[in-house]
Amino acid sequence: MxxxxxxxxxxxxxxxxxxxxxxxxxxxxxxxxxxxxxxxxxxxxxxxxxxxETVEELEAFVHVCRAYSHRTTVHKGMDCAGPYDGRKKSFYATFATAFVLGAAGLPVTLHGTGSLPPKWGITLQDILKEMDIEIDSVTRERFIETARETGVLYVSAEEWCPPLRELRSIRVELGMRTVLNTAEKLIDFAGSPYLLFGVYHNTVFERMAKLSEKLGYERSLIVQGVEGSEDLFIERPTRTYSVQNGEAVQQIIDPDAYGLETALPEIEWTAALQKETIEAVLQGGGHLAFANQVLLNAAVRLHLAGKADSVEQGVYMSKALLDEGEPWKLYSRWKNSLQTIKSV
Incomplete structure (x- = not known):
């Protein structure tokens, strides 16, 4: 009991x-x-x-969540673990960044659910709906096949881990963060060697660094990012913890060091505007702040996974890919695959 x-x-x-x-x-x-x-x-x-929650308690909940989940070996890449309660005030740079990474040969796993407390923000699933991708109609197998073709996997967490769906009503009634807000982000649906994990408060850095090490990731970057997400700020430095070989090192990532620091416009975000902005950036346009934010996030992630020798090189690689239109082509293939083939 x-x-x-x-x-x-x-x-x-x-x-x-x-x-x-x-x-x-x-x-x-x-x-x-x-x-x-x-x-x-x-x-x-x-x-x-x-x-x-302690590291041991969180580790236990992650392992049990994993035991109740469908997990795939479709690719080995980077798991981008942002908060499932969504965004209210910021651009979903991680979504656009996924296609830059995919075009660079680094597979990516994104995951989420419908909005949750405490934030009740715009979620990845809300954006997918704006792309005419009906989450409930696309089979798990189709998501996996699309990932095999493009290197970008999206996981509907409550479909792949059914207990999360069963517990939703309790979480909604409580209206506050629970141990599941951390555990669900670490299910690691594709067995990724690289983890990018967003946190709200720097007080949890050490705990999350220890947890990522216990969970066996080769390299992790714990990011005190935009709205507690894995996205680095573009208008100011971001505090992070890099974890590798049992060693955690604090790093401040400053966009100004790479000539990318940009003031953000004031925007009232909707899911439709998120989609529009993502597509504009992937086509080589959009507001400079959001284009630069994608460049910075892609560069840091390429460096974390060993695809770039430095963040500077990662910036050049990402810019070249965007200029050549490769991320847009990949995104278009990914979206079309999920729009046109649905379960009967």
Missing amino acids: LTKWLKEVGRGKRGARDLNYEEAKDAAELILGGKATPAQIGAFFIAERIKM
């Missing part, structure tokens, strides 16, 4: 204790396996939120 563990984590500020890995794994199994009541699950989530 989940109440056994709830009594441990929910004893209040002084009495609560952290669960070890095996205890947390049992709690995660009870929650994701449908063996606990909604009241118990909600109470556990709140207690963990107050206590703050």
Whole structure:
């Protein structure tokens, strides 16, 4: 029964204790396996939120989420793990960047769900709908085949990990962040050796660095990015942690160092405007700030994965690809594949 563990984590500020890995794994199994009541699950989530999850607890929840998920070996590349609660005030640079990386020969996995608390922002799925891609109609096999053809995989997380769908109503009722907000981003649906992980607060850098190491990624970049996402800022420096071979190094990535720093326009974002801006950038146009943001993010990711010897080289590579129109061609193929072939 989940109440056994709830009594441990929910004893209040002084009495609560952290669960070890095996205890947390049992709690995660009870929650994701449908063996606990909604009241118990909600109470556990709140207690963990107050206590703050440890690396061991997060690791346990990630492993159980993975056990309940469909995972594929379609490609080995970079997993871009941004918040599933979406964006309200910023450009989805990671989406456009995925096609620059794909054109450079670096496979990418993107994943998400319909909007969630606490932010309730625009999600990747909202943007896909604007592209006339009906998420619920495209089969998992079609997403995989499209990834095989283009190097860009999109995962509808609640389809690939059904317990997330079952737990949605509890998360919506709570209206706050839970342990799942972290765990779902680390399911690693394609077994990626490289991880790009967005965080809101620099206080979690060390914890997330340890977690990414425990989960076996070859290289990770933990980014205190735009709205807690994996996207680097273009109007100011971004604080990051680079993790490799058990060593975590803090890095400040300054767009001005690469001649890319640009002031952002004030925009009221909608899913339709996100799509329009993504397509403009991929065609070599759009506002300079968003074009430069894609260049910077692509360059840093190419360097992280060893596709570029330096961020500077990554910028040149990405600009050349955009000038040649390769990311736009790849995006068009990807979109057309998912628009035209749907499940019956």
